[in-house]
Amino acid sequence: MAEHTMIDAIRMALSRALDEDETVILFGQDIGIDGGVFRATNGLMQRFGSGRVRDTPLSETVIAGMCVGAAAHGLRPVAEIQFMGFLYSAIDQLANHAARLRNRTRGRLSCPMVLRAPFGGGIKAPEHHSESMEAMLAHIPGLRVVVPGSPTRAYGLLLAAIRDPDPVVFLEPKRLYRAGGEPVEDTGAALPIEQAEVLQEGDDVTLISWGAMLTEAREAVETLADEGISAELVDLSSLKPIDRATLRASVEKTGRCVIVHEAPLTAGLGAEIAADLAEHCLISLLAPVRRVTGYDTVMPYLRLEASYLPSTDRVLRAVRDVMEFA
Amino acid sequence: MPETAFLDARGEVLRDLPDFAREPETLRALYTAMVRARTFDAKAIALQRTGRLGTYASSLGQEAVSVGVAAAMAEEDVFLPSFREHGGQLWRGVTPEELFLYWGGDERGNDFAGPRQDFPVCVPVAAQFPHAAGVALAMQQTGEGVAVAIGGDGATSKGDFYEALNVVGAWDLPAVFVINNNQWAISMPRTEQTRARTLADKAVAAGLPGEQVDGNDVIAVREATARAIGRARGGEGGTLVECVSYRLGDHTTADDASRYRDDAEVSAHWKEEPLIRLRNHLVAEHGWGKAEEDALLRSCHDEIEAAAERYLATAPQPARAMFAHLYASLPEDVAAQAGEAGDG
Ligand SMILES: Cc1ncc(C[n+]2csc(CCOP(=O)(O)OP(=O)(O)O)c2C)c(N)n1
Ligand SMILES: [Mg+2]
Numbered sequence: 001m002a003e004h005t006m007i008d009a010i011r012m013a014l015s016r017a018l019d020e021d022e023t024v025i026l027f028g029q030d031i032g033i034d035g036g037v038f039r040a041t042n043g044l045m046q047r048f049g050s051g052r053v054r055d056t057p058l059s060e061t062v063i064a065g066m067c068v069g070a071a072a073h074g075l076r077p078v079a080e081i082q083f084m085g086f087l088y089s090a091i092d093q094l095a096n097h098a099a100r101l102r103n104r105t106r107g108r109l110s111c112p113m114v115l116r117a118p119f120g121g122g123i124k125a126p127e128h129h130s131e132s133m134e135a136m137l138a139h140i141p142g143l144r145v146v147v148p149g150s151p152t153r154a155y156g157l158l159l160a161a162i163r164d165p166d167p168v169v170f171l172e173p174k175r176l177y178r179a180g181g182e183p184v185e186d187t188g189a190a191l192p193i194e195q196a197e198v199l200q201e202g203d204d205v206t207l208i209s210w211g212a213m214l215t216e217a218r219e220a221v222e223t224l225a226d227e228g229i230s231a232e233l234v235d236l237s238s239l240k241p242i243d244r245a246t247l248r249a250s251v252e253k254t255g256r257c258v259i260v261h262e263a264p265l266t267a268g269l270g271a272e273i274a275a276d277l278a279e280h281c282l283i284s285l286l287a288p289v290r291r292v293t294g295y296d297t298v299m300p301y302l303r304l305e306a307s308y309l310p311s312t313d314r315v316l317r318a319v320r321d322v323m324e325f326a
Numbered sequence: 327m328p329e330t331a332f333l334d335a336r337g338e339v340l341r342d343l344p345d346f347a348r349e350p351e352t353l354r355a356l357y358t359a360m361v362r363a364r365t366f367d368a369k370a371i372a373l374q375r376t377g378r379l380g381t382y383a384s385s386l387g388q389e390a391v392s393v394g395v396a397a398a399m400a401e402e403d404v405f406l407p408s409f410r411e412h413g414g415q416l417w418r419g420v421t422p423e424e425l426f427l428y429w430g431g432d433e434r435g436n437d438f439a440g441p442r443q444d445f446p447v448c449v450p451v452a453a454q455f456p457h458a459a460g461v462a463l464a465m466q467q468t469g470e471g472v473a474v475a476i477g478g479d480g481a482t483s484k485g486d487f488y489e490a491l492n493v494v495g496a497w498d499l500p501a502v503f504v505i506n507n508n509q510w511a512i513s514m515p516r517t518e519q520t521r522a523r524t525l526a527d528k529a530v531a532a533g534l535p536g537e538q539v540d541g542n543d544v545i546a547v548r549e550a551t552a553r554a555i556g557r558a559r560g561g562e563g564g565t566l567v568e569c570v571s572y573r574l575g576d577h578t579t580a581d582d583a584s585r586y587r588d589d590a591e592v593s594a595h596w597k598e599e600p601l602i603r604l605r606n607h608l609v610a611e612h613g614w615g616k617a618e619e620d621a622l623l624r625s626c627h628d629e630i631e632a633a634a635e636r637y638l639a640t641a642p643q644p645a646r647a648m649f650a651h652l653y654a655s656l657p658e659d660v661a662a663q664a665g666e667a668g669d670g
Contacts (some may be wrong), residue, residue, distance in 0.1 A: 003381060023471060029511075029512065029514070030512045030513045031512070033513055033585065033586045034512065034513035034584070034585055034586050037512070037581075049563075053520065055513070055514055056453055057480075057483035057514070057518075057519050057520065058481065058484060058519065059483050059484050059485065061484075061485050062483075084452060085450065086450075086451075088335060089485070089486075097633035124380060124381075125380075125381065126380055126381050126431075126449060127449050129449075150402040173411065189613070247561075249463070265663070295649070295651055295660075295664075295666075296652075296659075296660045297648040297660075297663075298648075298652065300433070300647075300648045301380075301432055301433055302427075302431030303430065303431040303642040304643060304645060304647065304648055305431070305646035308667075314666075320578075
């Protein structure tokens with residue numbers, strides 16, 4: 001079977017969704033003839049027509065706000081925000097409207113929409129094109145926030161997001177878009193949207209990460225194996241809600257935990273996970289939970305990007321610390 | 327509302343020239359600035375293609391907009407450019423080396439020695455317009471200066487643009503908003519961006535004057551912007567100026583315009599590009615010859631090459647520089663992280 005990159009898998013899921021449900025409609029900037037700046041929608045306008053794969057005028061407020069209206073009125077909008085750095089004006093629509101419509105109307109109206117946005121650094125993109133601000137979104141009650149970690153996960157989770165009855169922000173780790181392929185079968189099967197995935201079982205320490213940082217986490221797990229340390233690697237996948245049961249079960253087994261994320265440290269999702277483990281797994285913990293994250297700095301321009309992104313070395317140092325602690 | 331122009335595509339004079347356009351030195355300066363911008367663009371693209379610069383947005387074909395606007399400004403005015411206005415930034419005194427640093431991914435490129443009050447380029451589309459309204463508010467209080475913001479045709483679809491235009495009208499702020507209508511917003515043509523007849527028409531709802539000019543005629547751009555700035559300086563409030571030009575290149579080096587745009591359209595617009603017409607006019611009226619042209623090309627080439635050399639020789643900042651300008655003084659909480667960044 002052919003190998004598919006994450007961008008291929010996303011395109012496959014979008015195509016599948018357009019095919020199976022005529023209420024699905026795609027919006028976004030340059031998603032039509034240009035196929036999206038990362039080519040996630042390449043060929044879809046040609047196949048499904050410019051009525052269902054629509055280039056919007058340049059307004060993120062319109063993209064997100066129209067999703068709310070269209071979703072409440074029978075469509076299933078799946079919109080693309082070109083880069084997460086341009087999503088902020090859409091947060092007003094997400095927080096004040098999309099995430100609340102069901103609650104405000106006691107279930108009378110709802111908002112089954114998906115907002116896709118590439119995020120994260122590592123591709124030497126210009127200013128404002130590399131941030132990881134997922135915690136801002138995960139803080140919004142009523143929203144789902146999903147990050148796929150592989151082509152297979154991207155396909156299944158995007159289909160789940162599109163079929164979900166509530167608003168989902170689907171954040172795509174752009175460093176993984178073309179980072180490698182694997183066979184992805186176009187079966188139409190969705191993956192459970194709320195589940196974290198244990199990528200590798202281990203006994204000594206749990207590594208929790210998501211998105212592009214799974215690359216460094218995986219490298220660390222391999223190096224640790226050579227050193228005789230058995231690490232369990234968990235792909236969080238759903239940033240909101242959090243699959244706390246899977247995380248707790250893993251840490252109860254290993255007794256140690258290192259959380260790795262690209263986003264800044266302070267008020268990042270690592271804090272929520274660490275707090276949850278402190279509250280629920282204290283008896284099992286053999287060492288403090290450690291976080292390896294981006295710094296609390298503005299995302300530097302490309303010349304310093306590599307210094308900002310957490311390195312495999314930093315992950316390894318944190319793991320060795322917790323291993324030495326007890 | 328027809329576009330106002332003084333020179334046609336071949337450089338024939340269409341109407342009485344404004345005073346500044348009768349001065350050979352001024353016209354030469356405008357021409358020089360456009361050639362300089364084009365030389366900078368070519369070098370930037372070459373550096374990007376060889377992995378020595380980041381993604382770059384060329385201003386090819388739109389040099390008259392950028393240069394004409396900046397040339398109409400006084401030193402104490404403030405320029406708030408989008409990411410495609412290198413010609414204007416260079417005119418204002420930002421150096422080619424600083425621009426290379428910025429586009430090469432080094433924040434020091436924004437710490438320009440020249441126009442200290444000018445804003446760095448604005449990448450998030452249209453956000454510079456509210457900033458300009460704020461700069462204009464501060465200027466209104468001191469009674470000095472005009473804020474001049476420039477953005478693209480796509481930018482006029484953003485709330486930021488409309489909302490800022492509105493407050494400029496409501497408060498009679500000394501601001502000039504210029505649209506570089508290069509007729510494309512990545513893959514979206516101007517005709518699909520809006521049903522508005524012209525982008526200048528968008529001023530109507532804000533109660534401001536709006537004017538459309540030929541953005542390939544640097545004289546028209548400068549003249550219209552100068553009038554707008556004059557009104558703002560005289561306390562008569564803001565203006566919207568739409569400059570109709572054309573994006574002859576790709577959106578950026580990350581784009582491939584052949585996916586969505588006909589080569590024939592681009593070729594047709596090459597006939598209207600802004601440099602040839604002014605050169606023809608200089609040749610016909612002001613004794614510009616091959617010697618002058620060659621000397622100019624050589625000096626622009628030498629200047630830009632030397633700037634590129636200096637840029638390439640500039641070592642990246644140390645990792646700790648991420649923290650150096652985060653706050654006026656770094657909170658201890660964050661300072662603790664700087665050590666870790668230092669040792670990678
Ligand atoms: C708010 C925002 N949304 C999306 C983008 C991505 N983007 C960069 S330039 C551009 C098109 C801009 O078109 P226009 O305003 O006409 O300016 P031009 O690029 O033609 O100079 C887009 C969509 C952005 N930079 N900012
Ligand atoms: Mg444009």
